[in-house]
Amino acid sequence: MQDLGKRDFLKLAAAGSAASIMGIPMQALAQAAKGGVVVIGTTQKPRHLNSAVQSGIATMMPSAQLFASPIRMDANWKPQPYLAERWDLSPDNRSVTLYLRKDAVFHDGxxxxxxxxxxxxxxxRDNHPFKTMYGPVNAVTVSDPHTAVVRLSEPHPALLLAMSTSLTPIIPKHIFGDGTDVKIHPRNTNPVGSGPFKLVEFKPGEFIVMERFDKFFMKGAPKLDRIIVREFKDSSSMMLAFERGEIDIHSELTDAGLLERAKKSPNVTVATMAPAIGPLIWLAFNTKSPKLSDKRVRQAINFALDKKYLTETLLGKVHGRSTGPIASGSPFYEPQVEKYDLNLQKAAKLLDDAGYKPGANGTRLTLDLDFIPGATEGKVIQEYAKVALAKVGIEVNVRTSPDFPTWARRISSHQFDMTVDSVWNWGDPVIGVHRTWLSSNIKPGIIWSNTQNYSNPKVDELLAAAGKEPVMAKRKAMYSQMQKIVVDECPVAFLLEFNFNMAFNAKLQNRPAGIWGLVDGITDTSVKG
Structure with missing residues (x-):
């Protein structure tokens, strides 16, 4: 089947259909996917497309197509040229000089x-939720139109990783430097990009359509003509669309039953993607809530949750067990921490000691519980927690947000007691771990900052030292101590290490092979005819 030409594409858009994207009937879309179009299914619902000021897969995956970064990382964690042809790191590790390509242009030319x-x-540096990612950057100086020097106040062991795809999108100064607050800039939803694909249309809550940028600086790339990101209510409806051939990639295959369906489907490849992301799912506590300010209450809740039953029975052994703020695949992981295995007697005693005695009806206290809408695991955890905590006298009031922005506003403004949350390591603790635990990163209104209101001067000290320590053994010792303190103080109950399974139509060739998976420029992927 030949690829739809632009004229045919526009005709189909004008025709309209009840089951369509941009008016393109799903049947035609599936046929188009056999040519130069790939349709990616997701439950993620971005508010905008500028990952310079927003974290999370919802924004970062499409942003990686729309924007290029200075470098990109290969499957072996080695930095590779991208917008920067080469770079020099100073002997004292306090600056890096980037030598840019001379043939790269933005989508407006x-x-x-x-x-x-x-x-x-x-x-x-000034706006992204990952404050420590560029915290040491004093300034960036310009030597000539194609040479930039990033200057640091102290060594930054994760600097090159931070400069890779989706973490550092290069955005146009002539668009975003007009004096408007970039976090609410109107062009965030209709950006001029620097990456392999340019935006055709973004309809929040429904779809994103991107097409090949013919003047992209990499010769012969991208190989696809367009990428369409189609949003779904949940993973099950996405699976039906995948089986009908309406989408080519099911990007969130985490339910055990759906995973087995995908494995048994003809012409389907199932793979675990994005090894650097390090996704963790936990039950977060608002430590400033009067009901949760005593760590004994938080510890009691942790002891009341049966993580083995949750991971092995309710979630079908799809995910691993999480025990601390750093994922087990990281060289900085510390296994020797309190695991909070199920212990209802200990949970009850901790609640007694904290002053929460059972009332006449057996209830000690009532807590609200939120979760990210659309996340299957979050819903399962929420329903399980309601039953599990009732056994120790904690009544759970389940709150359901209608969409992701509503949940994010509620949590980031600290209007919650507990929430199921998914927070990721992003390759190095400096990038994805520090932001959750530093007291300086309690940023009302910013999701995936320190939304737990957690503050411990010793943790702040350890993270500050580890974030600039070039010696690996010393960094590991600092992170080990930090993990033990955080796990003891229990600002979150660590639950799952998320296995990021995806299902691909077998016709897709050369899937993204770097450490970021789909959160990287999809430059080499093509569709077998």
Whole structure:
């Protein structure tokens, strides 16, 4: 089947259909996917497409297609040229010089220069939720139109990783540097990009359509003509669309039953993607809530949850067990911490000691519980927690948000008691771990900052030291101590290490092979005819 030409594409869009994207009937879309179009299914619902000021897969996956970064990382965690042809790290590890390609242009045809790199990195430093990712950056100086020097106040062991895809999108200064607050800039939903694909249409809550940028600086890339990201209510409806051939990638295959269905389907490849992301799912506590300010209450809740039953029975052994703030695949993981295995007697005693005695009806206290809408695991955990905590006298009031933005506003403004949350390591603790535990990163209104209101001066001290320590053994010792303190103080109950399974139509060739998976520029992927 030949690829739909642009004229045919527009005709179909004008025709309209009840089951369609941009008016394109799903049957035609499935046929188009056999040519140069790939349709990715997701339950993630981005508010905008500018990952310079927003974390999370919802924004970062499409942003990685729309924007290029200075470098990208291969499957062996080695930095590779991207917008930067090469780079030099200073002997004292306090600066890196980026030498940019001279043939790279934005989607509006304007050249990408060192001024854009300076603007982008400083914008990320000042606005991104991952505050420690560029915290040591004093300034970015421009030597000439194609040379930028990133200057640091202290060594930054994760600097090159931070400069890779989706973490450092290079955005145009001539668009976003107009004086408007970049976090609410109107072009965040209709950006001029620097990456392999340019935006055709973004309809929040429904779809994103991106097409090949013909002037992209990598010769012969991207190989696809367009990428369509189609949003679904849940993983089950996405699976039905995948089986009907309406989408080519099921990006969130985490339910045990759906995973088995995918494995048994003809012409389907199932793979675990994005090894660097390190996804963790936990039950987060608002430590400033009067009901949860005493760590004994938080510990009691942790002891009342049967993690083995949750992972092995309710979730079908799809995910692993999480025990602390750093995922077990990381070289910084510390296994020697309190595991909070099920112990109802200990949970009851901790609640007694904290002053929460059972009332006449057996209830000690009532807590609200939120979860990210659309996340199957979150719903399962929420329903299980309601039953499990009732056994120790904690009444759970389940709250359901209608959409992700509603949940994010509630949690980031600290209007919650407990929430099921998914927070990821992002390759190095400096990037994805520090942000959750540093007291300086309690940022009302910013999701996936320190939304637990957790504060411990010793943890702040350890993270500050580990974030600039170049010696691996010393970093590991600091992170080990930090993990033990955090697990003891229990600002969250660690539950799952999320296995990021995806189902691919077997016709897809050369899937993204770097450490970020789909959260990288999809430059080499093609569709077998």
């Amino acid at each position: 304007k050249p990408i220069t060192a001024e854009d790199v300076k603007f982008s990195i400083e914008t990320i």
